[in-house]
Amino acid sequence: MSYCVNCGVELDKDAATCPLCQTPVVNPVCPVDTTLPPNFPVERREVEPVNRKELALLLSAMLGCAGGCCVLLNVLFWWQGVPWSAIVAGACAMLWVWTVVPLLLRRVPSIWMLGLDLLAVAGLLALIALATHGWDWLGRLALPIWWGVSVVLLFLWYILPRRSILSRCMLVLGSCVVLMLWLEGCIDLFLGGYRPMWSLVVAVVGVALMLPLLIIRYRPGLRREVRRRFHF
Numbered sequence: 372m373s374y375c376v377n378c379g380v381e382l383d384k385d386a387a388t389c390p391l392c393q394t395p396v397v398n399p400v401c402p403v404d405t406t407l408p409p410n411f412p413v414e415r416r417e418v419e420p421v422n423r424k425e426l427a428l429l430l431s432a433m434l435g436c437a438g439g440c441c442v443l444l445n446v447l448f449w450w451q452g453v454p455w456s457a458i459v460a461g462a463c464a465m466l467w468v469w470t471v472v473p474l475l476l477r478r479v480p481s482i483w484m485l486g487l488d489l490l491a492v493a494g495l496l497a498l499i500a501l502a503t504h505g506w507d508w509l510g511r512l513a514l515p516i517w518w519g520v521s522v523v524l525l526f527l528w529y530i531l532p533r534r535s536i537l538s539r540c541m542l543v544l545g546s547c548v549v550l551m552l553w554l555e556g557c558i559d560l561f562l563g564g565y566r567p568m569w570s571l572v573v574a575v576v577g578v579a580l581m582l583p584l585l586i587i588r589y590r591p592g593l594r595r596e597v598r599r600r601f602h603f
Contacts, residue, residue: 427474430467434467441459468488482525512558523550541581
């Protein structure tokens with residue numbers, strides 16, 4: 372076994388040069404075996420592109436089989452009360468919109484795809500409410516939370532591409548704080564009274580993380596040092 376005299380890496384028997392530092396291998400005791408196939412590719416080739424239609428067909432078959440099997444089980448062994456197979460089938464339909472539609476509609480703007488994904492979530496929530504007769508929690512809890520998540524995601528989609536890395540981190544942290552406050556507010560109002568507790572803890576932690584980023588953002592010297600240290 373040979374080792375590189377420059378960097379010390381262990382070399383294969385067919386290595387004529389070190390794969391790391393390109394130092395020539397000279398070892399009279401263990402000469403290079405040129406009869407062995409190379410361990411590293413010697414020709415540059417491109418990775419074959421994935422056939423999106425075949426992948427979409429495969430995902431559609433998987434999700435369709437999962438939903439169809441659950442419906443069949445629900446029909447043969449009826450669960451009195453909630454038709455749970457409808458909820459599973461709705462979840463499979465939502466996953467189909469999330470995974471298969473982007474593969475088939477490549478040229479559709481991302482904002483339309485995001486809106487379609489959010490509508491798929493709203494459809495699943497409505498289906499659960501229909502199956503469980505839970506229109507009260509849908510209108511007073513689920514839909515307000517859905518609205519809050521939708522607004523935050525659309526806001527981030529619009530503003531993040533136009534910002535630097537530090538600004539993106541601050542915006543994401545701030546959006547998470549607002550979303551947690553909105554989430555606890557919706558839950559408390561649904562239960563009968565607004566008493567913020569854990570969302571305030573999240574808000575304090577988020578603000579504490581945002582302050583150093585804000586200082587770095589507006590101090591050019593410190594910002595350059597952070598970029599140099601963390602390589603971004």
